[in-house]
Amino acid sequence: xxxxxxxxxxxxxxxxxxxxxxxxxxxxxxxxxxxxxxxxxxxxxxxxxxxxxxxxxxxxxxxxxxxxxxxxxxxxxxxxxxxxxxxxxxxxxxxxxxxxxxxxxxxxxxxxxxxxxxxxxxxxxxxxxxxxxxxxxxxxxxxxxxxxxxxxxxxxxxxxxxxxxxxxxxxxxxxxxxxxxxxxxxxxxxxxxxxxxxxxxxxxxxxxxxxxx
Amino acid sequence: xxxxxxxxxxxxxxxxxxxxxxxxxxxxxxxxxxxxxxxxxxxxxxxxxxxxxxxxxxxxxxxxxxxxxxxxxxxxxxxxxxxxxxxxxxxxxxxxxxxxxxxxxxxxxxxxxxxxxxxxxxxxxxxxxxxxxxxxxxxxxxxxxxxxxxxxxxxxxxxxxxxxxxxxxxxxxxxxxxxxxxxxxxxxxxxxxxxxxxxxxxxxxxxxxxxxxxxxxxxxxxxxxxxxxxxxxxxxxxxxxxxxxxxxxxxxxxxxxxxxxxxxxxxxxxxxxxxxxxxxxxxxxxxxxxxxxxxxxxxxxxxxxxxxxxxxxxxxxxxxxxxxxxxxxxxxxxxxxxxxxxxxxxxxxxxxxxxxxxxxxxxxxxxxxxxxxxxxxxxxxxxxxxxxxxxxxxxxxxxxxxxxxxxxxxxxxxxxxxxxxxxxxxxxxxxxxxxxxxxxxxxxxxxxxxxxxxxxxxxxxxxxxxxxxxx
Numbered sequence: 001x002x003x004x005x006x007x008x009x010x011x012x013x014x015x016x017x018x019x020x021x022x023x024x025x026x027x028x029x030x031x032x033x034x035x036x037x038x039x040x041x042x043x044x045x046x047x048x049x050x051x052x053x054x055x056x057x058x059x060x061x062x063x064x065x066x067x068x069x070x071x072x073x074x075x076x077x078x079x080x081x082x083x084x085x086x087x088x089x090x091x092x093x094x095x096x097x098x099x100x101x102x103x104x105x106x107x108x109x110x111x112x113x114x115x116x117x118x119x120x121x122x123x124x125x126x127x128x129x130x131x132x133x134x135x136x137x138x139x140x141x142x143x144x145x146x147x148x149x150x151x152x153x154x155x156x157x158x159x160x161x162x163x164x165x166x167x168x169x170x171x172x173x174x175x176x177x178x179x180x181x182x183x184x185x186x187x188x189x190x191x192x193x194x195x196x197x198x199x200x201x202x203x204x205x206x207x208x209x210x211x212x213x
Numbered sequence: 214x215x216x217x218x219x220x221x222x223x224x225x226x227x228x229x230x231x232x233x234x235x236x237x238x239x240x241x242x243x244x245x246x247x248x249x250x251x252x253x254x255x256x257x258x259x260x261x262x263x264x265x266x267x268x269x270x271x272x273x274x275x276x277x278x279x280x281x282x283x284x285x286x287x288x289x290x291x292x293x294x295x296x297x298x299x300x301x302x303x304x305x306x307x308x309x310x311x312x313x314x315x316x317x318x319x320x321x322x323x324x325x326x327x328x329x330x331x332x333x334x335x336x337x338x339x340x341x342x343x344x345x346x347x348x349x350x351x352x353x354x355x356x357x358x359x360x361x362x363x364x365x366x367x368x369x370x371x372x373x374x375x376x377x378x379x380x381x382x383x384x385x386x387x388x389x390x391x392x393x394x395x396x397x398x399x400x401x402x403x404x405x406x407x408x409x410x411x412x413x414x415x416x417x418x419x420x421x422x423x424x425x426x427x428x429x430x431x432x433x434x435x436x437x438x439x440x441x442x443x444x445x446x447x448x449x450x451x452x453x454x455x456x457x458x459x460x461x462x463x464x465x466x467x468x469x470x471x472x473x474x475x476x477x478x479x480x481x482x483x484x485x486x487x488x489x490x491x492x493x494x495x496x497x498x499x500x501x502x503x504x505x506x507x508x509x510x511x512x513x514x515x516x517x518x519x520x521x522x523x524x525x526x527x528x529x530x531x532x533x534x535x536x537x538x539x540x541x542x543x544x545x546x547x548x549x550x551x552x553x554x555x556x557x558x559x560x561x562x563x564x565x566x567x568x569x570x571x572x573x574x575x576x577x578x579x580x581x582x583x584x585x586x587x588x589x590x591x592x593x594x595x596x597x598x599x600x601x602x603x604x605x606x607x608x609x610x611x612x613x614x615x616x617x618x619x620x621x622x623x624x625x626x627x628x629x630x631x632x633x634x635x636x637x638x639x640x641x642x643x644x645x646x647x648x649x650x651x652x653x654x655x656x657x658x659x660x661x662x663x664x665x666x667x668x669x670x671x672x673x674x675x676x677x678x679x680x681x682x683x684x
Contacts, residue, residue: 033252093362122364174236209467
């Protein structure tokens with residue numbers, strides 16, 4: 001997995017709550033058997049005015065000028081700012097894949113849906129939970145005349161921005177280590193092979209019906 | 214031992230190791246796979262030269278992407294080459310890794326959350342995971358079941374475990390008795406409307422109370438299925454006699470001495486009387502009426518006697534904005550009566566409502582009637598080949614066809630519109646599925662979540678009606 005240590009970049013403010021994974025990456029793109037190729041279809045229904053299908057030339061499609069990511073000042077943004085319950089809905093890991101491939105490294109919101117939150121960490125995308133008021137402040141800063149740059153430091157768990165904006169965030173210790181070191185979680189779990197085997201032996205005596213071939 | 218909730222017990226019995234950093238390894242008994250979220254996981258496994266840890270735990274089927282017409286013609290007859298490739302890829306992966314699969318056209322195939330319980334592959338006390346958020350369905354059996362992403366699909370294949378952190382305990386107590394003509398779907402929609410789409414985030418929800426106990430096992434599956442729509446990855450119902458009766462004799466269920474021992478163990482799959490919950494929610498089941506969603510997320514729901522809300526009456530600016538945006542997308546006016554919403558299409562199916570009882574409930578309403586002329590399409594998509602066979606044995610297919618419904622082959626179909634079944638832009642659909650997100654059932658489509666009975670009645674009337682008046 002890609003390491004995440006610190007990210008400094010422009011903030012794109014997407015002022016909506018309950019952004020679901022069907023919006024992040026619509027279902028027609030889930031027919032792919034690859035992990036890549038989703039960035040161009042991120043927020044497809046909002047981003048383009050014409051309907052999208054996999055395999056088409058997306059550069060030839062009509063962009064929706066009202067959608068925030070199509071605003072020139074947010075080109076190259078690496079930090080996505082949103083409202084409550086970001087990533088609700090399906091378990092599709094295509095959602096963090098699409099966000100990352102578009103170029104975002106961090107999503108900041110007051111809350112995230114559990115499965116999306118979990119999937120993000122597996123791919124080196126950092127979801128950061130800040131308080132409602134901190135998110136409000138960031139929206140105010142990010143929706144001004146020009147785009148603003150913010151730094152997200154995973155080591156210090158601090159966010160700094162313009163007008164002396166600072167905020168700290170919590171993160172689970174295991175996830176933090178995995179991100180900082182870019183660890184292979186499967187490899188890590190396989191270090192517990194003995195414990196898994198011991199569990200199976202014990203459990204097969206307790207509940208043998210679970211282990212019939 | 215201190216008093217424990219059902220979730221606590223399931224967690225404890227699957228804990229492999231607790232690590233110092235607060236994370237834990239949890240053992241997975243049953244891993245269900247389908248074509249959409251597994252190809253990249255199998256690829257990862259192959260690239261790392263890893264083998265599945267315990268083959269017999271895995272059971273695969275195709276559901277999200279399959280056509281619901283002419284499945285007997287086989288995979289090679291699927292028009293869309295990307296869909297075909299994805300289905301063929303699962304076939305190949307299952308073959309090369311030796312995973313049991315019910316392929317398209319096999320009567321045992323169908324929606325993964327229908328076939329698990331149908332086969333007895335889902336058992337009380339198990340941990341069940343699948344790369345699909347509606348895996349919570351299986352919690353209806355007192356199993357710890359939740360959706361996972363593709364990285365975790367690979368992790369489970371490779372290690373038979375997941376890295377997890379214990380969730381909080383939430384109990385939703387639905388008092389009873391439920392009113393006449395009120396179904397499991399109405400109970401869960403009303404619950405989500407009450408607690409919100411993020412109400413259960415971070416929690417395992419145990420559904421309890423007379424309003425839940427009185428439901429059939431299939432009804433409980435409908436309730437647990439939509440726990441995720443309230444933000445909770447896990448929905449649970451305690452084991453009772455109905456659970457045991459449902460499981461007995463199914464192909465994967467224990468037999469003989471195993472059955473005796475299993476049922477003894479399953480008797481403990483209830484929360485202890487004095488167990489503590491982090492959150493307690495009470496839903497007055499006696500007040501629930503048939504529900505209809507009017508907006509673009511599953512908390513935007515009201516009763517059939519209700520109205521579309523007026524955003525001007527909401528003080529919270531974020532919520533007001535969300536309602537305004539939803540009404541614009543849905544093409545609805547503030548204060549419009551729910552009964553005045555006209556339907557273009559009707560969809561009866563999905564992992565929420567495609568089981569035999571759902572089809573019986575709908576067929577009872579449409580029997581001898583005709584789908585309204587204004588409805589372009591009304592379709593019934595059974596949850597599995599076996600559900601389809603059972604319905605045909607009971608003559609339900611004839612009831613539906615004679616009323617003007619299309620009778621399809623099993624699959625997820627218009628619930629997420631990955632295959633050819635979808636809404637056109639601006640079309641309103643009465644749908645027994647679980648998500649009314651923008652574009653969920655087709656770009657620009659407008660979904661209204663309802664029970665099978667309400668969908669059936671709407672198909673006949675051409676607009677929403679109170680199905681209780683038809684019973």
